[in-house]
Amino acid sequence: MQKNNFLIIGNGLAGTVLAHTLKQHQISFSIIANKELSKSSWVAGGLWNPVVFKRYTKSWMADVLLSEMKLFYQLCEKKHSAKYYYELPLLKPLANNDEIKFWNKASDFNNYLHDQLILPEELCFKNIQHPMAYGLVKETGRINLERFLTLSHSEFASVTTNETFDYNEIIINENDLVYKNNSYCAVIFCEGHLMTSNPLFNKTMLKPAKGELLELENETIDIKNYIITKNSFLFNLEANKYICGATYEWDDLTDHVTEKAKHELLKKAALISNTHFKITKQLSGVRPSSVDRRPIIGQHPVYKNIYAFNGLGTKGVMLAPYFAKHLTKHIINGEKLMPEVNLNRFYL
Ligand SMILES: Cc1cc2nc3c(=O)[nH]c(=O)nc-3n(C[C@H](O)[C@H](O)[C@H](O)COP(=O)(O)OP(=O)(O)OC[C@H]3O[C@@H](n4cnc5c(N)ncnc54)[C@H](O)[C@@H]3O)c2cc1C
Missing domain, CATH: 3.30.9.10 (D-Amino Acid Oxidase, subunit A, domain 2)
Structure with missing residues (x-):
């Protein structure tokens, strides 16, 4: 796929981490977001922890998620010359x-x-x-999400339109899509729990x-x-x-x-x-918790230029960096998505 001009809908944690990841891969994008619609990323405690306390087991994929998470936020901190990644016992x-x-x-x-x-x-x-x-x-530790999001939104201000995305205005063609007279190679929906109002996706994937x-x-x-x-x-x-x-x-x-x-x-x-x-x-x-507690990412089962990055649930801080990279590599290089996170599991 031609590596330019993606449209990201939503700039909570999912949309923002994805935007950083696309930028790291030199892929251009625009963002449409209305931050007033959902506050999850703004109110979140921002904690990460690799243990499930009920049985003291390791949380799913903890080792790889932690190492990707650390790299990601520390790289962003360098770029922003700011501190928001804190290792806390x-x-x-x-x-x-x-x-x-x-x-x-x-x-x-x-x-x-x-x-x-x-x-x-x-x-x-x-x-x-x-x-x-x-x-x-x-x-274990904490990301100061308010600081991370504020600085990231300033970084992406020139490519962001602050408005509510209107699903009725999208025209989906074979090789591109058009939204309000602008053409994009693909759209990636990162709407958090409001994905349940998106007419393009199966409502039952999420259990907010x-x-x-x-x-x-x-x-x-x-x-x-x-x-x-x-x-x-x-x-x-x-x-x-x-x-x-x-x-x-x-x-x-x-x-x-x-x-x-x-x-x-x-x-x-x-x-x-x-x-x-x-x-x-x-x-x-x-x-935006999913019914099976796994992220919901990947390509729409019918429209090839429509994607979702969602289902981060209670562990957005840890999941977002690894899975934004996973989705980016899938879109750009055609790398296979893990079946546990591929949204097509809800359509099989
Ligand atoms: C009380 C609470 C505590 C939490 N604590 C933690 C924690 O300690 N650690 C942790 O890892 N996670 C925590 N979480 C979970 C974490 O907040 C989520 O995993 C993560 O923030 C989800 O990010 P998101 O971008 O998918 O969704 P959201 O933050 O909901 O972002 C979606 C964005 O899309 C926008 N949007 C949606 N539809 C449209 C549209 N049509 N047009 C324009 N914009 C649109 C919304 O307005 C919003 O800005 C907590 C959540 C809550 C509620």
Whole structure:
């Protein structure tokens, strides 16, 4: 395929990481996006972690995703002369001997679980509910997504039109497509959960999950620069400011914050510290989760110049860099897509 003039719809995490990747491969593109339509990438905690806590197993493809992720964001940081990639240790409080035994057993098989437990007194935390011990997860951290997206959007401002894409205006030809009198070689839809409104794609691929977070103020606690996860995560945003998240909701898919989520999150924060948290902000967004928890990428089953890059779900930070490259190589060099992520699995 001729390597120019792609049209990207959406500039959340998916569209933005894809734009960087196309640029790295010297492929030109334009972007149409209305950031007001979906806030998932703007509200996300931005954490990455290679462990599934239910059984302490490694998360899917963790090793390769992590190494690609690190390279990608650090390269962008260099380009932007800014910092938004932070390696931060993550602690799992272990309440009793059974939980400690379970961790120790799992750490024999999962190299992301530190086999040496940490005792609460070693950490000098202030006003935190002491567990019996903490398990330390290796290779965890956070991307400051607001900073990454803001700087990326400035970088791509000259090729971005800030408007809502109108599906009725697209004319799909054999070898190109036309949108509002402009011709493109192909369009790549990166609309997040709003893909469910795209008439070109099967609505049942996604199972969007709303999530809410609280930004909290607390002058009495100190958790250093650790992320603590206990039914939720808590991390220090800046002096005295913390983020606690996140909730999961599958029926109400609006962007509105709710009292129910607020109470749920305050309860979760109280499991980590029984001190007073003042709410300074409540945020909400809808995750583009897929029904089988795998990304949804690739070519439309009928229209060869229509693609999707979606389904990043709860792990967008880790998944986006690897799979943006995977999709780019597929489009440009015809490299085969992994069947687990190929959107044609929903059409077979
Ligand atoms: C509360 C919460 C916490 C989270 N925490 C984490 C975390 O800690 N770590 C992690 O890895 N992930 C986290 N996530 C998930 C993460 O946010 C997503 O995986 C990721 O941001 C999805 O990016 P996206 O670009 O696919 O979707 P979106 O961010 O929804 O972006 C889609 C973009 O397309 C635009 N768009 C859609 N339709 C149109 C149209 N017709 N015309 C123009 N523009 C359009 C939208 O407005 C939007 O800007 C969290 C999500 C939530 C809600």
